[in-house]
């Protein structure tokens with residue numbers, strides 16, 4: 001029987017951030033992009049005591065993990081972690097993942113914060129993959145009018161992906 | 177144990193926890209949930225490659241004294257020295273070895289070393305309240321620390337958090353990621369704490385309470401508490417007609 005989840009509380013910044021957390025790949029890696037965004041609450045106020053975690057395949061759609069039946073592809077950490085700033089901002093330096101069998105390229109995202117008794121989970125998709133996104137079974141299960149909350153926007157140095165926890169434009173969250 | 181997905185890959189699937197295991201995101205007793213819980217229904221996420229894999233974070237993440245919070249400064253912190261130990265298990269009782277465990281906590285008086293925490297309780301210059309370790313081959317972990325104090329938090333009139341240690345664990349799959357809090361036995365503050373009580377199922381709630389462990393106390397040195405953390409297990413079996421969409 002599983003241990004219940006509890007909130008990270010307001011002082012998560014003591015225990016969870018790592019110096020290299022935001023850099024899934026090193027600065028200067030070919031193809032590296034910054035995914036940046038702001039986490040907002042239901043009043044549209046930035047969340048200054050949150051944490052974003054990302055998990056993704058490498059640029060070829062592979063994981064460094066023994067449970068991947070295609071075999072582990074060593075060397076790619078795949079994991080990013082960034083606390084939000086006083087302005088609710090986060091940034092993750094990574095590469096765009098490759099497509100997975102039957103799925104469009106995506107990054108899984110966990111959001112932790114004071115006031116979240118359990119993480120909420122969402123996904124980042126990429127705007128250039130119009131055809132792959134249209135065929136993606138997870139996106140297809142999301143009400144059409146809310147799908148765009150899962151698609152990042154192009155920015156100067158990568159992509160923008162904001163998270164709206166509640167209300168107008170609420171991000172789609174998944175039951176994992 | 178496994179399922180053939182649409183893509184033809186054989187993938188494990190993780191059991192969904194019974195209703196009442198985890199707190200509802202909308203828990204009005206805990207005021208901060210008010211503007212932070214999603215109001216739209218969650219969309220069911222099938223377990224595919226990104227969900228059944230997860231970060232495997234090993235010893236590279238650790239400093240030498242990360243598992244002894246009483247030795248991170250030249251002098252020792254104030255407070256009751258304790259050993260906190262236990263096992264990281266999956267839902268089938270199997271140990272999760274070589275897995276990162278992160279903790280953070282208040283000092284003996286209940287104050288965090290954080291700029292936003294400024295209630296009138298002294299900071300302990302000899303205590304950061306942050307620890308990390310890796311489970312061993314049997315899924316065991318152990319920290320030496322001091323017992324954290326309770327602290328006031330303004331959620332309701334005269335609100336106090338029961339003493340607790342924040343825990344963060346990964347397991348081996350994205351589906352298993354868990355952040356929780358470990359409590360201490362018989363805390364008189366449980367009854368008024370909306371965070372502890374946000375877990376609907378009483379048995380599940382009690383799984384967050386550590387056990388005083390006389391056998392692991394160290395004479396003339398430290399008390400001990402045992403806290404096992406159980407992550408989601410895999411599906412026991414899958415039938416043809418339960419295949420992924």
Ligand SMILES: [Fe+2]
Pocket residue numbers: 009337340342
């Ligand atoms: Fe706390």
